[in-house]
């Protein structure tokens with residue numbers, strides 16, 4: 001790819017990010033590109049919708065696929081969203097004719113990244129997506145380019161601002177999940193249908209993309225273990241806090257032998273863990289790589305300005321003739337998939353709801369002992385007046401997850417136990433052990 005005099009840009013999607021991008025590119029003195037990033041055409045669902053930006057100077061397309069097919073457009077910027085439908089069709093049409101694509105669409109990349117990368121290799125049209133992971137936090141390019149000289153062992157992050165906001169609010173305000181979510185929806189911090197965020201799917205799309213780049217493997221969304229934040233209670237947050245931990249929705253990809261494990265799930269982080277202090281809607285990522293060591297990225301994972309900034313940076317790369325293969329290496333050099341179900345070992349948190357009667361703790365300890373699991377700490381809160389049940393929590397010494405699951409089955413069958421045990425992993429604070437330095 002060579003440097004261009006200018007790039008002719010078509011933007012499909014003029015919502016939060018598309019509107020932000022127009023504002024960034026088309027101000028009285030453009031802040032990026034020195035006037036060489038030229039928006040020529042736009043598309044959205046509703047032409048007559050009132051928008052914060054003036055779009056009268058651009059050619060309008062009702063259908064983003066027609067915009068993508070427009071021959072004199074060098075780059076399609078896809079900011080519609082969704083893994084299929086018009087976003088996918090438009091991206092395919094643009095790549096098929098050799099045009100470049102810049103997108104913020106993590107769902108599309110996680111589900112169809114491999115076929116889009118193949119199309120890109122076939123025609124020479126590049127596909128760049130810095131904004132798809134971490135919004136304004138520059139993690140995609142960092143892993144793809146700046147860390148190309150190191151071997152990544154583990155990559156973990158807080159990649160969904162909505163979930164982090166909800167958990168932070170629960171902790172600081174002492175209100176329960178449903179109330180905090182309802183407020184977040186009213187204030188526009190959470191979608192009317194919050195499933196993609198609170199169910200862990202959005203973070204799963206992002207870790208799937210990052211893992212593909214970091215571990216040089218084809219994106220493989222089907223193998224991400226996904227658990228959301230819906231079942232986290234105020235008791236969990238309070239009790240974990242008393243034990244010295246904060247609960248976060250952690251997306252993690254980790255090299256285990258020749259395989260890679262991929263998870264999104266709530267986890268306990270000791271207060272001195274680098275991700276534990278990330279509060280509110282911020283995003284963060286922690287990369288352990290050899291020999292570079294541990295790196296921490298923190299930034300705004302969403303919002304018009306930060307996300308538009310990442311999109312504009314990709315456009316600058318195309319303008320300057322940069323921008324390599326979608327996932328950092330040609331598909332032929334990528335391993336078939338970043339999949340693994342290695343046996344998991346570590347320390348865990350278990351929360352139980354029990355009928356408050358003598359002998360319960362001894363019975364629970366006995367179930368754990370039968371699976372050779374040692375308890376690290378145990379905490380019982382005083383029962384509320386007239387409450388028939390009481391929460392108790394414990395943390396384990398390092399053990400195999402399968403053994404803990406077996407113990408949990410035994411515990412669940414105890415007469416005094418009122419609900420299935422809730423298990424969450426404890427993320428260790430120390431860097432991944434495979435370190436050179």
Ligand SMILES: NC(=O)c1ccc[n+]([C@@H]2O[C@H](COP(=O)([O-])OP(=O)(O)OC[C@H]3O[C@@H](n4cnc5c(N)ncnc54)[C@H](OP(=O)(O)O)[C@@H]3O)[C@@H](O)[C@H]2O)c1
Nearest residue numbers: 013014015016017044045046079080081104105302303307
């Ligand atoms: N919002 C963020 O902070 C953020 C951060 C990182 C990544 N992203 C990603 O960026 C993308 C866009 O997100 P957003 O928040 O900007 O979404 P949004 O505010 O909902 O905007 C979506 C835009 O797409 C248009 N659109 C929807 N369906 C269409 C169709 N069938 N044909 C043509 N246009 C259509 C809408 O048109 P109308 O305006 O006419 O309704 C709207 O302009 C998504 O992939 C999202 O995951 C967003």
